[in-house]
Amino acid sequence: MKNSLTTRRCFYGETYDTLGMTIDSLKYYFFLSLLHNNLTKFGIEIESTVVIADTASGINKSSQMFNTNIDQIGIDRLIYCKRIKKHFNLPINFILMSDLFDSEKINERIRLVESVGNNDPKVIELLSKTVLKNKIKQEQDTGFRYGFEAIATGTLFDIKIGPPREKYYDQAAKIICKKLKLNQLQSIYLTPTFPLAQDFSYFLMHPEIEEYGLTPYKAGSNQMQDFRIILNTTTIENVKHLIEGTHLTTNPNLPNPVLDLLFIADMANNLKNKDDNFPVYKKDIYLNIKKLKDLTINKIDKLLIEIGNI
Incomplete structure (x- = not known):
């Protein structure tokens, strides 16, 4: 004890x-x-x-x-x-x-x-x-x-x-x-939770969300449930659509909900493999936006399939 x-x-x-x-x-x-x-x-x-x-x-x-x-x-x-x-x-x-x-x-x-x-x-x-x-x-x-x-x-x-x-x-x-x-x-x-499939005009119109994000654990926070990933509800096809539709820049100081998803998937993989390291990324991960999105789609798809079979 x-x-x-x-x-x-x-x-x-x-x-x-x-x-x-x-x-x-x-x-x-x-x-x-x-x-x-x-x-x-x-x-x-x-x-x-x-x-x-x-x-x-x-x-x-x-x-x-x-x-x-x-x-x-x-x-x-x-x-x-x-x-x-x-x-x-x-x-x-x-x-x-x-x-x-x-x-x-x-x-x-x-x-x-x-x-x-x-x-x-x-x-x-x-x-x-x-x-x-x-x-x-x-x-x-x-x-x-x-x-x-x-x-x-x-x-x-x-x-x-x-x-x-x-x-x-x-x-x-x-x-x-x-x-x-x-x-x-x-x-x-932790970092704020941002909606997917938005461009930066959304954050200009919602400065409060740019600063603090949505409520991470409430899917319907600010009625943005259609722009979030909900376990056992959001389809693999829709995940791809949401991530590909998210406007990103190479500026690491601006909202990046896609990198947040990659972080979640990598933490899941580390824990399952009994690796206690936090995922760490090089700065160049921001530079190739297509590569970041493709990598995240692949890892999130696998995670959601895994979650669905628990």
Whole structure:
């Protein structure tokens, strides 16, 4: 048994919608797994967990989630995640948020976090920045319950993996944790999740998405589900169409969702072969756009076929 006083606890949390699991969720599962393996090599005792936020998914329902069994979707997702864990040799655990919250201790923690946060205007301001502007009213109507539960969850861990917009949760958490004399969470933000088959005019018209990306784990984020890869839904033919239709430049500082897909496929291959190295690419990978697209199509096709047979 690991010593609870010396073990470092890492986590990644995600909600979901009714449209299925995105390939972008795999990026977080695989990254967390490689991080776990590498920290273990340094002699660090580590426990890594993916929290499937079934309770949080019911707080801010999108229109397509009404009249659906949100709890059952969460259970089905947990079962599928465990199959992914086994197939790709992932050292991480998967748990439903409802099980994590099944104690008076964590519910008391949530109440404390809400009490402190609701009385601090700066916290409310930061939580307003955690969602796209068109979702702010929805958050306000629930009293930012989603954000407070996310912060309370974070207090149970030491390290968090998340998308770039999570920085606002973490800034709010820092204020709350200081007042409650709780340990500060350390965060690692991965690159934004961008839609496929778009040119740069899309990002000019949606600067918020250029900066933070779509919500990686919600297929219907900003109603862009037709421009994303959804496991066991998006066909191989459509993958090719989406990747080939994505406008790229040789500038490494501009959005490159195709390279992101290549990174996911290469992490999957490394984990399956028990190779703990993170994929690393030379700068010239940006220079030949056709070669990058062809390579990515080939590897993603193989990954999707593999996923479909799990």
